[in-house]
Amino acid sequence: MSLFLTILAAGVITYVTRASLIVVGDRVTLPGQVERALKYVAPAAFAAIAAPALLGGDQFAAFGDDIPRIVAVLLAGVVIAKTQSVPLSLFTGMSALWLILWVS
Amino acid sequence: MADFSFDRHAFWAGFRDIFPLAVPGIPFGFVLGVVIAESGLDRFVAWLSSPIVLAGASQLAAIELLAESAGAAVVLVTVAFINSRHLMYSAVLRPTFSNFPKWFKIIGPYLLIDQAFALAITQPDDTDDRARMWHYLGSGALVWLVWMASTGMGVVVGDIIEPEWQLGFAVPLLFGGLMIISITNRAGIVAAVVGAVVAVLGANLPQGSGVLLAIVLGVVAGGIADTRLGATPEAAP
CATH class of the missing domain: 1.20.5 (Single alpha-helices involved in coiled-coils or other helix-helix interfaces)
Structure with a gap:
């Protein structure tokens, strides 16, 4: 499938998800179990995407090189846990990374 | 048939009210744009995911997967999973939208992003349907514009950004942050x-x-x- 068709299909899927219950109205309700499970999609999905990328694939080869990244992640984690602000934690993590790389 | 003609006041109120919620999306959109520029994919087509999909986390995940030449099926199922929370939004807003005109029920869901949802469910109970609808559309319009501009800017500026800056690292940071919040x-x-x-x-x-x-x-x-x-x-x- 070409890139455009894949993106188009992703758009259709997303739209259908958003429109489904608004359009079909009262005819369908979500089973309680499904509704409960939906709550865990976000933590599972975001963790699944973040974890391999954070380890960068070569995690055992050059642990020393990863120290700036580990510090950046920890700082960003603390900031987001305290403030719930994604941009602020992004800013903190990237600034920490740049600072450490610049100093060392 | 109730009156749903354009309510300028409510539309601009929605446009303004969502501003503080839309601002945090700017760095997110920018990072997505840079990732698109560096992905090796056709940038314009990849950027079209902004108007077509209009859901940041799923766009970012899809671009990352596509850049690693993952299969279309994997990309689509991942997008479906990440955006499945919108099913909840849809369920929650159904009673609110039930009396709105048909054309709205087609356009409204397209704009059902996290921020628009958060704003819609926090409108005062005594808001009438017409004002509620145009407020929602105004808020959606601003988030739409901000998202197109910030992702577009990332794509355009992406070339200037050096690999040594490790801006790609913002992606796992971002998803890690979303994980903690969720x-x-x-x-x-x-x-x-x-x-x-x-x-x-x-x-x-x-x-x-x-x-x-x-x-x-x-x-x-x-x-x-x-x-x-x-x-x-x-x-x-």
């Missing part, structure tokens, strides 16, 4: 840990299917933990 109880921690561990172990599975397996197992684990651990505080929107 965890509202102990079952959420279980879902995240299972998702992370399976994704790392399955990193070499073909076509990026490790991510999918990780999401499925994470959700199942979260669901089981939810039942076992009992009482679940409401998830934040």
Whole structure:
């Protein structure tokens, strides 16, 4: 499938998800179990995407090189846990990374 | 037939009210744009995911997977998973939208992004339907414009950004942050840990299917933990 068709299909899927219950109205309700499970999609999905990328694939080869990244992640984690602000934690993590790389 | 003609006041009120919610999306959109520019994919087509999909986290995940030449099926199922929370939004807003005109029920869901949802459910109860509808459309219009501009800017500026800046590192930081925000109880921690561990172990599975397996197992684990651990505080929107 070409890139455009894949993106188009992703758009259709997303739209259908958003429109489904608004359009079909009262005819369908979500089973309680499904509704409960939906709550865990976000933590599972975001963790699944973040974890391999954070380890960068070569995690055992050059642990020393990863120290700036580990510090950046920890700082960003603390900031987001305290403030719930994604941009602020992004800013903190990237600034920490740049600072450490610049100093060392 | 109730009057749903253009309510300028409500439209601009929505446009203004969502501004503080839309601003945090700017760095997110910018990072997505830079990732698109550096992905090796056709930038314009990849950027079209902004108007076509209009859902940041799923766009970012899709671009990352596509850049690693993952299969279309894996990309689409991942997008479906990440955006499945919109099913909840749809369910919550159904009674609010039930009397709105047909044309709205077609356009409205397209704009059902996290921020528009958060604003829509926090409107005062005594707001009349016409004002409510135009307020929603005004808020959606601003978020739409901000998203197109910030992702577009990232794509354009992406070339100037040197690899040494490691801006790509913002992606896992961003998803890690979203993960922490989305965890509202102990079952959420279980879902995240299972998702992370399976994704790392399955990193070499073909076509990026490790991510999918990780999401499925994470959700199942979260669901089981939810039942076992009992009482679940409401998830934040």
